[in-house]
Amino acid sequence: MNNIITFEDFTKVDLRIGTIIEVNDFPKARQPAYQLLIDFGELGIRKSSAQITTLYSKQDLLQKQIVAVVNFPKKQIATFMSECLVLGAVQGKDVVLLNPENRVKNGSTVS
Template identity: 40%
Template sequence: MAQHQIDPDTLPYDPERLPAKPPVSIDTFFSVDLRVGRVLDVEDFPKARKPAWRLTVDFGPHVGVLRTSAQVTNYPKEELLGRTVVGAVNLPPKRIAGFESQCLLMGGLAPDGTVTLLELPGELPPGATVA
């Protein structure tokens, strides 16, 4: 019986193939504003080239509500609604298929690129900073 061979070129985020990035200064690292957010809405995004949701996320009173395109269709809508997430909220907006993505959600990448969103145990309010 032939064993299934996995093509390593189809695993772009395989930790065995990804070298470490060069060092950055602590000031550069801390210039990224990472905040706790709560997903308020999840919409289909049929215009995206890769499967994605359009998410509306509340990042608290000082940041406010931001929208993002996220390639996290491995999560059903119901599992995302109300979920606590971590997002980078001070990156420049990016246009994706005519949609302005205003933040970037944080997650781990499986070797095939599937995103597993970061989880925060306990109950932190939207807008809490991530250190």
């Protein structure tokens, strides 16, 4: 287990549900990755880079709902500005995306 945080620390993390509406290859990334465009409803559309090419094709990802952190500062990744962090479970070199069991409204909070 990593560092222990308080409940107050946890409440600072804004986790939201979004739907992937566009997926593009990201050849300039150091590790194989996709560039994602994600619809978070009232929060708007945000970009993210994700190293998920081993388990997911671009077609698999379209319209898939995911969980993401939306209140990190923007991060420059090669020539791309990532605006949120898509969450997944790491299994070796693979990442399995976290997603709701049932379809929910884009922008829904995760608690």
